[in-house]
Amino acid sequence: MQRIDGGICAVAGVRAAGVRQGKYGLTLIEASGAAAGMFTTNKVRAAPLDITAEHLAGGHLDGVIANSGCANAYTGPRGREDALAMTQLLAGFLKTDEKKIAVASTGVIGRYMDMEIIARLFDEAKTHLRSDGEASLEAERAIMTTDTRTKEVAIEHRGMRVAGIVKGSGMIEPNMATMLCFLYTDADFPAQVLQDSLKDAVKESFNMLTVDGDTSTNDTVLLTATGKAKGIVEDFREALRFVCVDLARQMARDGEGASKYFETVVTGARSELDARLAAKAVARSSLVKTAVYGADPNWGRIICAVGYSGAEMDPEKITLGLEGESPAGSSLKVSLVEKGHIVDGVLDQAREIMRGDSIIINIDLGLGNAGARGFGCDLTHEYVNVNANYTT
Amino acid sequence: MQRIDGGICAVAGVRAAGVRQGKYGLTLIEASGAAAGMFTTNKVRAAPLDITAEHLAGGHLDGVIANSGCANAYTGPRGREDALAMTQLLAGFLKTDEKKIAVASTGVIGRYMDMEIIARLFDEAKTHLRSDGEASLEAERAIMTTDTRTKEVAIEHRGMRVAGIVKGSGMIEPNMATMLCFLYTDADFPAQVLQDSLKDAVKESFNMLTVDGDTSTNDTVLLTATGKAKGIVEDFREALRFVCVDLARQMARDGEGASKYFETVVTGARSELDARLAAKAVARSSLVKTAVYGADPNWGRIICAVGYSGAEMDPEKITLGLEGESPAGSSLKVSLVEKGHIVDGVLDQAREIMRGDSIIINIDLGLGNAGARGFGCDLTHEYVNVNANYTT
Numbered sequence: 001m002q003r004i005d006g007g008i009c010a011v012a013g014v015r016a017a018g019v020r021q022g023k024y025g026l027t028l029i030e031a032s033g034a035a036a037g038m039f040t041t042n043k044v045r046a047a048p049l050d051i052t053a054e055h056l057a058g059g060h061l062d063g064v065i066a067n068s069g070c071a072n073a074y075t076g077p078r079g080r081e082d083a084l085a086m087t088q089l090l091a092g093f094l095k096t097d098e099k100k101i102a103v104a105s106t107g108v109i110g111r112y113m114d115m116e117i118i119a120r121l122f123d124e125a126k127t128h129l130r131s132d133g134e135a136s137l138e139a140e141r142a143i144m145t146t147d148t149r150t151k152e153v154a155i156e157h158r159g160m161r162v163a164g165i166v167k168g169s170g171m172i173e174p175n176m177a178t179m180l181c182f183l184y185t186d187a188d189f190p191a192q193v194l195q196d197s198l199k200d201a202v203k204e205s206f207n208m209l210t211v212d213g214d215t216s217t218n219d220t221v222l223l224t225a226t227g228k229a230k231g232i233v234e235d236f237r238e239a240l241r242f243v244c245v246d247l248a249r250q251m252a253r254d255g256e257g258a259s260k261y262f263e264t265v266v267t268g269a270r271s272e273l274d275a276r277l278a279a280k281a282v283a284r285s286s287l288v289k290t291a292v293y294g295a296d297p298n299w300g301r302i303i304c305a306v307g308y309s310g311a312e313m314d315p316e317k318i319t320l321g322l323e324g325e326s327p328a329g330s331s332l333k334v335s336l337v338e339k340g341h342i343v344d345g346v347l348d349q350a351r352e353i354m355r356g357d358s359i360i361i362n363i364d365l366g367l368g369n370a371g372a373r374g375f376g377c378d379l380t381h382e383y384v385n386v387n388a389n390y391t392t
Numbered sequence: 393m394q395r396i397d398g399g400i401c402a403v404a405g406v407r408a409a410g411v412r413q414g415k416y417g418l419t420l421i422e423a424s425g426a427a428a429g430m431f432t433t434n435k436v437r438a439a440p441l442d443i444t445a446e447h448l449a450g451g452h453l454d455g456v457i458a459n460s461g462c463a464n465a466y467t468g469p470r471g472r473e474d475a476l477a478m479t480q481l482l483a484g485f486l487k488t489d490e491k492k493i494a495v496a497s498t499g500v501i502g503r504y505m506d507m508e509i510i511a512r513l514f515d516e517a518k519t520h521l522r523s524d525g526e527a528s529l530e531a532e533r534a535i536m537t538t539d540t541r542t543k544e545v546a547i548e549h550r551g552m553r554v555a556g557i558v559k560g561s562g563m564i565e566p567n568m569a570t571m572l573c574f575l576y577t578d579a580d581f582p583a584q585v586l587q588d589s590l591k592d593a594v595k596e597s598f599n600m601l602t603v604d605g606d607t608s609t610n611d612t613v614l615l616t617a618t619g620k621a622k623g624i625v626e627d628f629r630e631a632l633r634f635v636c637v638d639l640a641r642q643m644a645r646d647g648e649g650a651s652k653y654f655e656t657v658v659t660g661a662r663s664e665l666d667a668r669l670a671a672k673a674v675a676r677s678s679l680v681k682t683a684v685y686g687a688d689p690n691w692g693r694i695i696c697a698v699g700y701s702g703a704e705m706d707p708e709k710i711t712l713g714l715e716g717e718s719p720a721g722s723s724l725k726v727s728l729v730e731k732g733h734i735v736d737g738v739l740d741q742a743r744e745i746m747r748g749d750s751i752i753i754n755i756d757l758g759l760g761n762a763g764a765r766g767f768g769c770d771l772t773h774e775y776v777n778v779n780a781n782y783t784t
Contacts, residue, residue: 044699044707074695074707076732109692110734215700217692286678287779294780300501300609303466307436308607315436315466340468342502381773387679388686 001242002156007136008163010154011184013226016135017128018142019121023107024069024114025142026121030094030129031184033226035061036194037102038202040219047072047079048103049220051087055099059191061224062096064182065089066104067118068143068167071178073109073217082113089122104220106145106167106178140165143180146386151250157239160187160231166247168219178218179206181247187236188227197237198223205244208276209375210284211255252375257383260292262359264374268319268366274311275365275372281309282361283376292359293378297322297350299336302361316340317366324353324360332356339366393634394548399528400555402546403576405618408527409520410534411513415499416461416506417534418513422486422521423576425618427453428586429494430594432611439464439471440495441612443479447491451583453616456574457482458496459510460535460559463570465501465609474505481514496612498537498559498570532557535572538778543642549631552579552623558639560608570610571598573639579628580619589629590615597636600668601767602676603647644767649775652684654751656766660711660758666703667757667764673701674753675768684751685770689714689742691728694753708732709758716745716752724748731758 008014008029018027037056039049055061065086072079087101094101105113128138140150144167154163168179183198202221223240253261264282269275282288285305291298299320306313320337334349336342353359400406400421407422429448431441447453457478464471479493486493497505520530532542536559546555560571581589594613615632645653656674661667674680677697683690691712698705712729726741728734745751 042696042699043705044695071692074692074729074734076708108690109696110729215696217696217699286775290776290779293776296780298500300463300466303436304434304501304607304609307434307609313435316468337502342466379776381776383678384682384685384771384773384776387682388688 001239004154004156004161006133006154007152008154008165008182008184009131009133009136011161011163011226012186012228014184015129015131016139017125017130018138018140019125019128020142021117021121024117024121025067025144026118026125027066027139027142028090028125028129029064029139029182030062031224031226032062033224034059034189034191034194035222035224036191036198037220037222038198040216042215042217044074044217046105046218047075048083048105049218050080051083052102052104052220055087055102058099060100061102062100063090063094064102064104064222066143066180068106068145070105070107070111070113071109071218072105072113075112078112082115085115086118089119093126102222104180106143106180106218109217136165140167143167146256147254149254151247151254153243153246155239155243158231158235160185160229160236160239162239162243164243164247166251168251178216179251181221183221183223183243185225185236186229187225187231188229189225189233189236193233194223194225197240200237201241201244204241205248208279208373209248209252210280211377248375252377255377256386257380258377259380260357260359260378262292262361262376264361264363264376266363266365267371268364268368269370270312270368272370272372275370277309278306278311278313278363278365279372279374281305282363283374286379289376289379292354293380295351295354297347297354302363306363311365312367313365314367319364319366321362322350322353322359323362324356324358326352393631396546396548396553398525398546399544400546400557400574400576401523401525401528403553403555403618404578404620406576407521407523408531409517409522410530410532411517411520412534413509413513416509416513417459418510418517419458419531419534420482420517420521421456421531421574422454423616423618424454425616426451426581426583426586427614427616428583428590429612429614430590432608434607434609436466436609438497438610439467440475440497441610442472443475444494444496444612447479447494450491452492453494454488454492455482455486456494456496456614458535458572460498460537462497462499462503462505463501463610464497464505467504470504474507477507478510481511485518494614496572496610498535498572498610501609528557532559535559538648539646541646543639543646545635545638547631547635550623550627552577552621552628552631554631554635556635556639558643560643570608571643573613575613575615575635577617577628578621579617579623580621581617581625581628585625586615586617589632592629593633593636596633597640600671600765601640601644602672603769640767644769647769648778649772650769651772652749652751652770654684654753654768656753656755656768658755658757659763660756660760661762662704662760664762664764667762669701670698670703670705670755670757671764671766673697674755675766678771681768681771684746685772687743687746689739689746694755698755703757704759705757706759711756711758713754714742714745714751715754716748716750718744
């Protein structure tokens, strides 16, 4: 698994561009091949997701058009028309069928798209389409909302490349900033293999990420395979999982208002579902998140979150510890609870770990062999700032 | 339903006292009669809850001893011994069996009780036991942690009195400050009737309250009936429900760091479960809570929370509105969405309602006849302050 430069443009056959005007931004990505996608589970699903899901039924995409500034959610028939019109814009330029174009949107819910701005941005962006690292970054920047940094990864693994860009902070439980993720590979697999691999990778990455427990109306993950490289499916799945977990970590680090990142590593669960429930409950707990912010080794809140997670657990069997880095960069590790017994005299060490900006919470339930990993960030004053005045 | 003064001491047969020393506080309540209780659903349950549940099996209580400063949770066999010792202290003084005494605790998890402080506070408190309004307030103050105000209610209804005091911010989904609620009535009903009535009242009050989605290890609601008044069970249930809803509202207003209070009123749901899911999801959403804090009429976040709540819903059938008060005290009401259609030109009015400190969010799902009411508060900078440095 080797990291490479170039973002999504590191994958042969991918061209990208992005432009902004005020709160609006427009991203174009050209890439032809078998394609798969996953969408929000929210029952209120934005118009572009419906259009893209319909177009993906053909199992092939030639490009993606995505905007920030307006979610085009809860906009009725007019929202559908606008989303469709966006696919027609890109299809016309690429001389293909609109049914081979995906569309995605992020921004405020319940407002109609300003199609004049979209048309103007499109005319500008189409002249910038190209295949270099800066184009990948431009495409990311154009769909950023409350994101504070670009988030991309590209790797090469056993002859295949997999790359992705993402904006936002989660899937299943993202903040309203919406997660949009566009993944590309030069591997050559049919749409069904892509869909299965994507489902598997999303389950272990974006679905284990939580910023504030809200699920957006617009979350979209798309994967297109340009088919220019050969490889075996197991290697591809491994590479895709690596890319998705890497992007999930980047999103947690860039969670709204986040100053710190943490992972919850659950082992010894009776079932995988139990492990996932426990890992997510701890990552989602407002009290754990504020404790991380305050560098407060309040491990009782961790045990408490496991207790209400729904996972099978026995307080007498839990082993709990923290891992992190000292300001000087040396790795630190401390055990706080051993099979239900509180370890004495370790709170100072725990506090030092909690002062770091990257913390691992290890929870061994002591009941079985299943495990899971959750990705989270702290809850800060800045989170409240960002979200108290979003539409104004 | 007539409000009366005196807190729990308004109920014949109730005496109370409370004293504090630093972070520790101790409350004593003497009241003999049939009794019922409900406890946290967290699998990590504090020692005093186990002791109290065992003692409640007899269906009768003579008194309650409760402390702040230490939750006595996750403290193993020693925690059980300490909780039992607390019941013995009060039983000795009241010359009754320890099995007729309930015990409750709130504070930091994973620390042992300081039984020397408890003994000292007990010796002081027992001399203060008396039956007046100030005693009820003292009992409340002694178990407050992050609470900023005392919370009590007493009513008289068709010949019966029902009263309660509460500390904390929720049940099922309270913050770690823990909810402890002690309810008293002079009505004369057996323990099973009390238990059924309590379950019903808690479901519509404390279980619809959410501050930050965390479920404490120590939540306790106890009801004792001194049996000195006669009345019919329907009237009693109505009175108990009124008292519990009133206390739930008081808790939401005093949620950690809260500056504003809001209620979510869901109607038109296909089932009661759907209504409850939708009402709670909106009340719990960090994005709705921060929008309330920022007076931002971002109603898309409300629809979005209904969408992921798990409730059956159709975006095209929802009607959504806000109710509140102007600074001058006149009542305001605005409709934002009518059966899926966005109402134009009402955002200024919505913003004015959102500026108030008490907001009602009306959500008609348009699918059936079931309804539910949720109680919440905003998510503020002060919430982060309170929780980032709790143990230090």
